[in-house]
Structure formats: structure tokens, C-alpha cells
Amino acid sequence: MDFSSFLLMRHELILLVIILLLIVAEIFIPQHKKGSIVHLAIFLFGIHTAVGFLGMGDGVLFGGMFRTTGMIHFFKNVLNVGVFIILLQSADWLQEKIVAQHKGTEFFVLMFSSLLGMYFMISSGDFLMFYLGLELSTLPVAALAAYETSKRISSEAGVKLILSAALASGVSLFGISMLYATSGSIYFSEMAEMISVNNLTILGLILFFTGLAFKISLVPFHFWTADVYEGAPISVASYLSVISKGAAVFILMILLFTVFKPLMGIWENMIYIVALATMFIGNLFALRQQNMKRFLAFSSVAQAGFILLGIINGEQLGFATVIYFVLVYIFSNLAAFGVVQAISLQTGKENINDYEGLYRTNPKLSLVMMLALFSLAGIPPVAGFFGKFFLFTAAASKGYYLLVFLAVVNVTISLYYYLLVIRAMFLRKGENPIAFFTSKLYMRLGLVLTVLGIIVLGVYSPLYDYIFELSKGLM
């Protein structure tokens, strides 16, 4: 085999190099200017993100363990952008809190290796690679969740995440072993041919499904979400809420649409049930939250429920709409988390009623927040609306009108709690509103990027058509 084909792993290789570079830098940069490591990391990753957009052909490596297509390539770029924004938004926090404790580099190393895991997971061609990717993407995040070692809730979050993740992966491993038993192979391509509808397969599917459902935080596998988001550093929470969720959705779709095609009759209904449960539970819990992080955690649970409406379509349309929605969702959610980050960094306040009167002191921030929330709630003309609308279209095209109806009911419920935040920011005056402050460059950049995304992605229609074209490759 010629090594040029390794270029198909360009993303992975470059990221690996960056990780190594950072470790080296950690060794050589003197103690008193450790701060520069942040700039370095963001710079390097920025280059990586940019380079990622260079074109790349499809191909398969290691006898099918690793594969890449236009879609996968595109999605890796999406993840990159997301992570890049997260880095921008957390730069100040790192500078002020983490670097002081000499833990700057590790943060990047961990996050990047988790991202590396995602890469492998989404371009995995067999269950072994998939499993490794999954674990590689999960474990570092657990470490990150527990990163603020001085905070008790942070360690608590870490414990909860690592243990439930272990349980999930254990269960899904058990499922995989069953699938292996019925199909005699762990390669997706071979499985797709061998697989047949029988109880063992169904059981395997269900067990396997839980592993990803855990990452996407679908009900009833979502319980860790809120606690971990609350305990973990905000940047980690936002990473969990968009990046790992997005990647998991991606691979789940690939598996369901290709490998488990024969079982569609089963998993359709499974998705149906889970989707309803997820939407309702997510919304009902989000209703009463006071802490912004928990609030966003449950809202993201609900969003996951909406995503399933696209998955249930089971065809190219569904795939495209879901990817599109995930893209939009990444931007919207990161905008919200970014604002939370900025405020909690300045004032340490994370509760909704701390935001009262925010508009009158910090109009820009609250506008960003409002856009983000509208996008999450699906109010036109911001991107979120289009994302949701297309998801519903995908579901309706298969005739799931009842499901769509219940979904729109949930949209209304969700609108209620999103408006609660807007109420706090705009309607209320507040006794002691958060004083006016200006964020640093990185944070501003991060927020501006997200806002651009929120506004442009919706109205700019060619993007969706592009995604739709790409998603042909996987079907």
C-alpha cells in the first residue's frame, strides 16, 4: 500500500501533530509565560480548521476499518469549527483560571484527543474502530469534566460521567458482541449483508443503541447530562452539548441507515418512542431550571429529541436535514453557552434571575443570547427555524404527522422557557443588574462567529443543497 493514501487521515494526523507539538511546547515554554500556550494552541487549531476545508477524495484504509467520504470530511470540518469556537470562548477562562494552576496544556491535549476520538468514530468502518473512537472521545472529556479539581461539583461531575459512560459502553459492547454473534463480522459493510431480523439481532441493536443514546443523551439515558453540565467547566459542557452529541448523531445515523437497514421496521418505532420521551422529558425538566447550565442541558436534551425526527425518516432527506440541523444547533448552542461563559467569567453568576435587566446594561450580550434562544426555539428568520422545519418535513414525508404534531406542541413548550430567559433579560429591570463589561478579543470573536452562523446559515440556502448532495455518498 502506498503511504499517500494515509493522507485520507489528514485531519487525524494533523491533530495528532498539534497534540505532540503542544506537549513539546509545554516542556520548553518557561513557567512565567505559560499563558502563550493558549495563543499557540488556538493558532495551531485555527490553521488545522482552515486546512481542513481543502478538498479530499473518498477512500478506505486498513481494509475497511477506516473510511472517509465527502460527508465525513465535511462533518469533521463542522466539528473543527465548533471546537475552534469553543476554544475562542474559553480562552479567557483558561488564561485566568487554568493556566495559573499549570494545567493549560493538558486541557488542550485532552480536548484535542477527544476530538481525535470523534474523528475516528465517525469515519470508522468497523465496530472495533468505532468502539475505540467512542472511548477515546469519552474518557478525556470525563477528565475535563473533573478539571476544576478545586471544585467539589466538578469532581462529582467527573465521577458521574466516567462511571455512567463506562456502564453505557459496557452495555453497548455486550450488544455489539451479540451483533457479532449473529452476523459473524464486525465490519459494517459485511454486517450490512449478513444481518437478519431475529431476536438476538434486535436485542443487540437495542443494547448497542444505548451506547450512542447515552452520548446523545436521549431519554432515559440522559440523566447524567444535567449534573455533568452543571458541574463541569462551561467550555466542557458546551463541548459535550454540541461536539460529542453531533458526532454521536452522525455515526448513529450512518449505522442505522446502512448497517441496520433491514431492521428499519424495528428501529423506526424505537426512535419514535424515544423521540417522544426525550422531547417531553427534556422540555418538562427545562421548564423549572434556574441555573443556566442545567437549563441549557435540558434544552439540549429536548433538541436531541427533535433530531430524532430527522433520523426516523431513514433516508437521504433525513440524513441531510439532521446534519443541517446539527450544524445550526452547534452555532446556536455555542452562542448561548458563550454568553453564559462570558457572564460567569466576569461575575460568577449563572442563574437566570441574575440576568434580570441585562439588556439595559449589556445590550450586545443579551441580543446574542436572544438570537441564540430564538434559534433554539425555532423562530424565523434565524437558522434554527429552518433546521427544525426541515426536520419536521423529513418526519412528515414518511407520514408521521402525529409525531410532528406532538413535536410542534413541544416547540411551544420550549418557547415558553426560552422566553423566560428573554423575559429576565429584556422585560425585567432587576434590583442589581450585572454591571456593564467588555469581553476580551477571543470571546468577542467567538460570539461574532456564532451570530454570523445563526443568521447566515438559515437564509443561505445553497448550504443545505450542498449537504444534501454530500449525503448521497452514504446511502
Next chain:
Amino acid sequence: MIEGISIYEILTLTTIIFFIGVYGFITRTNLISILISVELIMNASVVNFVIINKYLYPDMLQGVLFSLFIIAVAAAETALAVSIIINLYRQIGSVEVKETEMMKN
């Protein structure tokens, strides 16, 4: 291939192990022992892979390979988990699971 022992018995065994693990996970009060239960779950599937490979598809080694990787990952996982638990222990001087209930509702 072990003479006189059919795959069913072994699969039953692994399933039992699996559920022991689950049971442990749900009932143990000590984080470490919960971790151990997770290991049990993992090992159940490790054995599964090997057995299935050996009994059903002896000509290729996919299962066996898989199991090796699982063992490795499980080790890493344990290490990480233990480190986090230790970190928790530093703060609250306990590794009881009931100590990790600050965040709820």
C-alpha cells in the same frame, strides 16, 4: 473449543456475569466497587467476543482482537476513574456514592 461445554452454557455464564455487574453497579455504595462492577460488565462482553469467535467463526480472529482492545481500554478507563475518585476523596474524604448527590432536580 472446550470439549463438553457448549456455547450456550458459556453465553449463559457471561450473561450472568453481565447482570451481576449491573446489579453491583446499582447496589454497591462504594464508588470503587461500582467501578469493579463495571469491569465485570466489560469482561462479560470480552468473554463473549472470544467465545463467539472461537465457537462460531473460528476462521478469523476479529472477536479475539476486539477483546484485547476492550481489555486495554477498560484498563485506561479504570485508571481515569480511579484518579477522579481519588480527586474526589481529596476534597470530601470519602468514596461513598451518596456523597455525589449535590447536583439534582
Next chain:
Amino acid sequence: MDILTLFVVVPVITVLALVFTKDLKQARTVAMLGSIVQLGMAINLVFAYFKEKAVNDSIMVFTKDYVWFEHFNIHYIIGVDGISVAMLLLTAIVVLAGVFISWKTEDLPKEFFISLLILATGVYGFFISIDLFTMFIFFEIAVIPMYLLIGIWGSGPKEYSAMKLTLMLMGASAVLLVGILGIYFNSNADGGALTFNILEIAKVNIPFEAQKLFFPMVFVGFAVLGALFPFHTWSPDGHASAPTAVSMLHAGVLMKLGGYGVFRVAMFLLPEGAIHWNDFFLVLAAIGVVYGAFAAIRQTDLKYINAYASVSHLGLVLFALLMLNKTAWNGAIIQSLSHGFLTAMFFALIGMIYGRTHTRDINKLGGLMKILPFIGAIYVITGMAYLGLPGFSGFIAEMNIFVGGFQHPDMFHRVLTVLAVSSIVVTAVYILRLVGKIMMGPLETNNVENLPKATWYEKTGILLLLIPVIAIGVAPLWLSDMIMESIQPFIQGVIK
């Protein structure tokens, strides 16, 4: 830039300009200029329309079609017929009047006018769009600013009302969304491509089962905005809490989206569904008409009275639409316009009275005619127009509705019409009670001496609204013919 898209662009430009304004003076000036331009465009459009119609007899004129989301066959299609032209004119006038009436918005003036104009954008867009998707987007754009407008600048239990209003309307639009998807996926019944284009879908005959299933969704989705009983409860609280200009725009324009949508989408695309569900919804509408009127008798808060009056009058619109004949539909459209102007006037006047006496409780008011002659006189005129006095638009509308309703061959419909007709007496009762209580009789307001007279901007705002009311009332022919001929293509589906 085509003549219609300007209706969306100009408000947006105004909004952008507003972003850079410093204080109230600049903000209101910019807003006023923007709205004046819009009014000019609207008037110009009327003439342009007549000129165009002479040479081109397609259903919609000035149509433009831009592909948006290729794969879903979503287009940005715009076009107008006589009805949308009239509606655009209404909107332009009410918006301008609203700007005048809110001349003295002290708190966050910039934001206020921005939200107001965003609302206007949505309404304009809704009236010009022919594509269901675009229509829906504009629909929601029009609704959502209400939350801020009521919540920030409102009075009384504003947060509660704002939340209630937004949730009920958005819930309705959610139901509507399902209905639209249903139409979309049945739009290829004749083997064509899926489309959101209303005119295309109208050519397709959607299977009866689908129509039966989706008509209620579309109808209710829109009709909630038209205060259909029993989904009208958002409107009294909303109106009561909203600031004056917002009540004007909301009752005057936004609520019209309901009837308009029912007419454009539900009736046009799902005629068989309309016939199938006719009796059920007709009864609801008739209840709304009488019920609203009776509920209004009992209220003591000026705004509540008007809110319930609106329930009654807009109930009449839905009622007429369900009569499924040209005359009644003509009446429905004219009623929408007339009610738009009149209720806007009422809310403006209430705003002025409230601004001076600081109460809206009719038991605390009395004999204002003596101290506020202009407001008093206009109030009486508005009241008379509202209870359907000849010479004002209300009469034209109601007569069309009643005659149309009574032309219906079915006895049941005619009986319901008689029921609806009886509402005019009840209307007279509460209007006269109101006028007699607050305008006439002995003075009851304290601090009588220092009630300022109406200012120039208030007068301008009022006259803007009064002129069309009288114009329609005295010379209805041009309007009713313009609407009548535009209705023609829409009625076809229902007739056959």
C-alpha cells in the same frame, strides 16, 4: 428591486437606520419617515394595480418568483391581488398612525420603533407572499415582536399577558405548520412535484381524506389569530396590557392575518375540507359573534370592551368566510379593513384618554366631551361607525356579510345569519353605554382643569384612520368591485 419586495425591504432599512439613532427625537423621526415612505408605496401600489389589472388578468399581478431552497422546492414568490393591495394599504396607514400615536415613547424608544417595524415587516411580507413557506415565516416574524412590545412597554400584568399571547399564537402557528406540511406532501396528488406555491397547489385537487384532516389545522391555526371562539382569550388580556400603538397594530392589522390566511390558504387550497367542516366552524364563529358582543356589555375597562368587540367583529369575518359565497367573502374582506381602521382608532383614542386621565375604568370617567371636544367628537363618530352606521365602512362590511349570508341556500345558514344580525343591536347597546358613560353626562374625572387638548400628531394619526373609514363608507363601489373581482378565482374551488 420589484415593487412588492420593497414592502419588505423598506421597513428593514428603516430598522437598520433606527439602530443608529441616538434618542427619541431621532428615532421617531426616522420611524415616521420610513412609514410615510411605506404609505406612499402602498398608495402608489393601488394605482399601479389598477393599471396592471387592465392589461393583465391573471389571479395575481406583479408576481416574482425566486428559488430559495431548491431541494424542497421552496420559493420566494410574491404577488398581489385586490385583496392584498387593500390589506397593504391598511397596514401602511395603521403603522404610520401607530408611529404618530406613540410619539412620546420615553422608555427605550429606539427599541420600540424597531420592534414595531419588524412587526410591520412581517405583516407586509405575509400579505405579499404566495409561497406557503415564506408566508409562514412572515407570519411568525409578525407575531414574535409582540412579546417584547407588550412585555417591555405594556402596562398592568404585562409579562403574563405577553407570555399568554405569544404562547397561544405560536401554539396556533405550530398547528398551522402541521397543516402546511400536510398540504405540501399532498401537493403532488396529480403526479406533479411537491410545492409550496399556493397557485400551483390550487390547481391540484388534494384528496378528500387529506383535506378533511388538514383543513381544521390550517383553519384553527389562522383563526386563533382571528380570535376564533374559544381560542380568543389571549386577545383581551393582550390588548389590555399592550401599549396603545401595539394594540392598534395588533387589533388593526395582525389579527387580520387570521382571516386573510383562512381565505388564502384554508378556503382556497382545501375547499372540500371547508365544505365538510363548514357547519362546525360556522357555529363556533356565530357563537363568537354574539358571545363577544354580550361579553363586551359587561366589561368596565375600555380596552377589554374593545377586545371583546373585536372578538365579535372578527368572528363576523370568519362567519362570512364560512358562508362560502362571493358577497359574504367580499363583506369579510371589507370587514377586516373596516375593523382594522376602526379598532385602531378606538385604541388610539383610548390611549389618549388614558394618557390624560390615567384610568381606563369607565366608572371613573364621564363628561369628557366638554373638556376634550376633539377626542370626544371623534370617539362618538368612531362609536357610530363601529355599530355599523351608514356612511361609514362598518355598514358596508356588515351589509355585505348579512346579505351574503342570507343568500345562502341552506336554511340553517340563514338562521345563523339572523342570529349574527342580532349582534348589531347588542353592539349598539355597549357602544352607546360607553359613549353615554365616558363622553356625556356630568364630569367625573378629577384634575379636570389640566387635561391637555389633542396634539397635532395625535390628530394626524386619528385623521389618517378616519379618512379611509368615511371614504369606504360613502363610496364603496370601487373597493367592493376591486375585491369582488379578486375573490372570483378563489371562490371557484368552493362552488364546484
Next chain:
Amino acid sequence: MDISYIYLIPIIPLAVFLLLGINSKRIKPAISGYIGVLGMLSSFLLSIYAAYQYFFVSGKVNGEYKQFIDKHVWMNFTDTLHIDMGIMVDSISLMMLVVVTSISLMVHIYSRGYMKGDDGYTRFFAYLSLFTFSMLGLVLATNLFQIYIFWELVGVSSYLLIGYYYTKPSAVSAAKKAFIVTRFADLGFLIGILIMGYYTGTFDFETLNAVNPETGTLVLNWASASFMGLSVITWGLILIFMGGAGKSAMMPFHIWLPDAMEGPTPVSALIHAATMVVAGVYLVARLFPMFYFVEDGFALNIVAWVGGISSLFAAIIAITQTDIKRVLAFSTMSQIGYMMMALGVSGYEGHEGVGYMASMFHLFTHAMFKALLFLGAGSVIHAVHSNYLKDMGGLRKYMPITNITFLIAALAIAGVPPFAGFWSKDEILVAAFENNQLLYYIGVFVAGLTAFYMFRIYFGIFWGKEKEYEHTPHESPMSMAFPLLFLAGMSIVAGLIPFSEYVTADNKGFEAHLNYPLAAIATTVGIIGIALAWVFYKKENSLSDKYAKSFGVLYKWAYHKFYFDELYLFVTKKIIFNRISAPIAWFDKKVVDATMEGIGNKTVLVSEKIKGIQSGKLQDYAFAFIAGVVVLAGVFIYLWK
């Protein structure tokens, strides 16, 4: 005949109204008074000219008074149904034109004196012009819808004028009452119109009334559909008559008329005596062929009876009232009842149609002397500043003109020859006698009562014992005296006009002869009434109270107008306001709204209830996790198949 100039007759008052109404604050009172009078005068002259042209020059074509119509489409309902605006010139419309313009002119002149110094002077004249415009439009209407439109306008101008003293609560409520009661009656009118529109496909009087000369029956096929045993057209007519009854204060819609006296007296003279209140009569006359031919005049009978009963009823009440304007109001009601009765008993062809003629005749004469009575009463009130008999007496030496004119009017209404009332009333009784004996006797009795109550107040005002007036009453200024004299003259001569040649049901005209026996009876009855009044009220004495007692209950009821007001009050306040409106308002708040609320609150409640699930316990989560797996597995492996 060219009728285009007739448009000017209503348009001039409209112009005056707009002129005065829009800048009521700027124009000086004196000026506005002149503007009003001049405008009215020109209309008056025009209508006189028109009448002359029609009746004596070009109206009569081969022995029949033709209808001249000029109309323009105002609004289209359907291809066939449309509202036209236009003028319809025929005998009754011209007769009404003369009545309306002349009375209106007189009232304008009178008001210049009567309203002097009132701060709403200009407003008053504006309203008067508005009313005149509406009334003229109503008179000239060519179709049902046009008449309805002006009908409503008349109603509103009456509302405005009754509520002219809008700071007086009583005036406000009277105005409200008048509007709402008539509005309710108009509801019937409107529904009637709708029925006509639906079943006949037209609103035009021309088409509706068209009579086939050969068969001598209605062209229009009224038997097409029937409802509850009656032709729908009959229902339509009855409902339309309901509207007419409302405006003309027939039972049971009469209650607004007495209260309407809250308005300034000239207004009462113009609107509530001479013109607006006879609109109902005019409406029936307008549709007379339909009323007559459809189902052999079933509807017409109703008209007759309603008229007869109202006249009797009102006359009885009038005797007991002490507010002179109210007495006049009830007398108006009773006289209009007369006219209705006359129409009701009338036939169509030739001398058959004497009732129709008589009713129009009486409408004409009554307008004159009743306006005169009101204006006279006005000048009395102007002098003593009170409406009540008890504050008056012996005024004849202070205000001679008023006295004489009032006397003339009283004689006229009492039906004493040769005054106008005698002739018209005689024709009415003739018609009644020929067609419906019972109504005839009622009519005669009412004639007597009329004479009695009219002279009761006459004596009460101008004779009897003098009261001590805080400042001695004096004769009214010329501006007020002139109209009195003019109208007095009319009241004397109007009876001599040979109406039967000009205004008849079939427009052909016929020779009317005095029916001496009937006339004699009527006159004697009238004289008796006067004599009784003389006995009772000429001198201050206690006879009246004694007899009042002897009537006991009847007197009490009559005094309280048979408790109609209380009845209405009960219906509106108790039934509509408390029994319907209040429950609906409650229902809206507590049921409809509460349901919507409930949905929201329940959602929040549920989310509160289930918060325990998120217990924060790692192992609960794990349990939920496994439970989820088991459930899914259970569902899809066992239940699904």
C-alpha cells in the same frame, strides 16, 4: 319631467351640516343661524317648485301620476342585488318633501330665537341640517336599502338631538333609549329587507310594487315560499313594519318617544311630532301595494290593529300626564296610530283607497298643527321655564299670540270644522267605517279623548288660576312668533286642499265627498270632549281629582303609562345585563380562559411533580438506564410481534 334639480333639496342641508359641523368652533352663532335658515329656505322653495311642477304641470300622464326615478348603483352585492342611490319622485314623496322642508324651515327660524345664547348653538343647527338631510334622503329613497340607510341616519341624528344637552344624565339616557329601541325595531326591518332580497331578488320599490294593470294584482310572485303557514313575503312585510313601528312609536316600541322630549322643544316639534315619527307611516305607504296584495293584506291588518290600539292606548295615557310635552308626545303617538289604522283599513282601487289618501292627508295636516302645538308649548316653556301644568295658568293675557295659535291647533287636532284636522280625521273615520266597524268605534272614541286631553292642557295653560311667576312671562320674540302664525295659518287652510285628487294609492285620484253623518258624529264627540275639558279645567276645581279617583286603578296604570318602561327596564337590566351578559363574562373568565390557563399551569405542575426523577443519585440513573434497555427490549422482542 326633469327631476335632476331635486337632488339639490337634500344636498343643500348636507352641505350646511358639513359646513357648520366641521368648523362649529369657528363660526359665530348668529352667522350659523342665518346659514341654517337660508339653506333650509332654499330647499323649501325648491320643493314647493317641484311639487307645483309635479302636481299641476307635468306629473300627470293620461290620468295617472307617474313615478319619476333617477338612480345610480352605489354598491353591488351580487350580479342582481345592488344598492342604488337615487331619487324617486311621486305624489307621496313630494308631499313629504313639502312637509319636511316647511316644518324644518319653521323650526330653524324658531330655533334662532329659542336657542339664543346656548353655547352649542352652531352644533344645534348642524344637527338640525343633518337630520333634515337624512329625512329628505329617506323620503326620496328608491329602494329598501336606501331607505334603510337614511332610516339609520335619521335615527342617529335624532339620537344626537335628543342628547343635545349631553351633560344632563336624563337626556343622555333618553337618547340612548331612543336609539336602542329603534335600533332593535330596525333589526326587524333589516331582516325583512334580507328576506325580500333573497326571495324577490330586488330591493327596488318600483319592481316590488309593480301592479299588473290587466289582472290588477301584484306582478311579483309572493306565494313562492312559505314559512309557518304564511308566505315568507308576508313575514318580510311584517318585519319591515316592525321597523316602521319602531320609528313611529307604535306599541310596543313607543316607550322612547315620551323620553325623547328631553330634547330641545324645536327638536320635538320637528322630529318627534312632524317628520321622523311619521317615517313608519311613510314606509308602509311606500310599500302599500305589497301590503295590500300579498296574502290579501294579512300584514296590512296587523298594521291596522297596531295602529288602532296604539292610538287608543296613547290617548288614554295622554289624559293623565302632567308634563305638557309628554301629553303632546302621547297625542302624537295616538295620531300616528290613526294614520296607521287608516292605511291598514284602506283599499287600493279608486275610492277603495280612501284610507290611504286619508292617512297621507292626516299626516300632512297633523304635521302642521302638531308642530304648531309643540312650538307653542315651547314658547310657553320658554316663558315659564317649566314643563309642568302645575306651574302654568292664566297665561293668555301675557302671551296672546301663543294663546291664539295654540287654540287653533287644539281645535284642529280636536277635529272641529273647518280646521285642518277635521277634514283628514273625517276621511279616516270614513275609511274605518267602511272596512272595519270595530276600529271605527275606537277611532271615534279616541277622537273624543283627543279633544278632551288637548283642551285639558289648553285650559290648564292659558286659563285657570294664575301662578306666581318669578318674573312675569312675556310673549316670545318675533323669530319665534312668526312660525307660530305661519303654522296656524296652515292649520286652518290645509284641510281645504283636495288631497284625494293628488295623493292616492293607485295614483289616479278620485272625488272625495264629505260623509255628513259620520262627520257630524265625529264633530259632536269632539265638542263633547272639549266641553268636558271646559267643565273640568276651565276653572281651578277638584272635579278632575275626584273623577281620577273614581277611575282608580285604571287611572293609576294610565298615569304610569301602563308600566311599559318598567317592563323594558326589567328586560334590559335584569335579563340581558344580569342574566345573559354577566354569565357570559363569567364563563369567559372562569371557563374558557381558565381552561387555557389550566393547560399551562398543568404543564408546570407536571414538571414540578417529576423533578424527583432527577435524583442526583448515580445509581438511580443507572437503574433508569437499564430499565430503559429492558423496556425497549421487552417491547420490541415480545410485544411487537
